[in-house]
Amino acid sequence: MWFIESLKLNNIKTYILYFRKLKVGYIRINIFKKNSVFISIIIKKKYRKSGFGSFYLNKVIKTIKKLDITEAYAEILKNNLSSKLFFISNDFKKIILKKKLKYFFNNNNHVYFKKI
Numbered sequence: 554m555w556f557i558e559s560l561k562l563n564n565i566k567t568y569i570l571y572f573r574k575l576k577v578g579y580i581r582i583n584i585f586k587k588n589s590v591f592i593s594i595i596i597k598k599k600y601r602k603s604g605f606g607s608f609y610l611n612k613v614i615k616t617i618k619k620l621d622i623t624e625a626y627a628e629i630l631k632n633n634l635s636s637k638l639f640f641i642s643n644d645f646k647k648i649i650l651k652k653k654l655k656y657f658f659n660n661n662n663h664v665y666f667k668k669i
Contacts, residue, residue: 568616570596570609577605580613585657589624590617594639601635607643618669627665628658640665 564584570577578596585591592613596606614625627645629636637647645665650658658664 566617568609568613570605572600572605578609580609582613582617584620584622586624588622589626590622591657592625592627594627606639610643614667614669623669625667625669626654626658629663629665631661631663637663637665640667643667 566582566584568580568582570579576597577600578594580595581593583591583593592610594606594610617625625645627636627640629640641647645667648664648666650660650664654664
């Protein structure tokens with residue numbers, strides 16, 4: 554239900570990812586400040602570690618750059634090593650949350666950042 558509701562919001566954009574007419578995952582961006590987005594990516598297990606995630610993440614980053622977005626954040630569970638490695642390999646850097654950002658993220662997770 555939250556997914557359907559999020560499609561109606563202007564600050565949330567969802568990109569469905571296809572390969573040979575098959576849905577392989579999605580990337581959701583949530584614009585939370587004038588020039589910042591939170592990025593969430595899900596790739597079906599069958600298609601992981603095949604380069605789809607990086608390929609589509611870079612396409613989405615090029616698209617949102619046209620919207621004057623200059624900062625991208627990804628929030629990752631502390632024990633999700635594959636997600637950490639994915640974002641690091643896509644030039645995201647782990648950051649320590651500043652006071653003004655603590656409102657947007659769960660303190661128990663790691664946050665990665667990329668300047669666009």
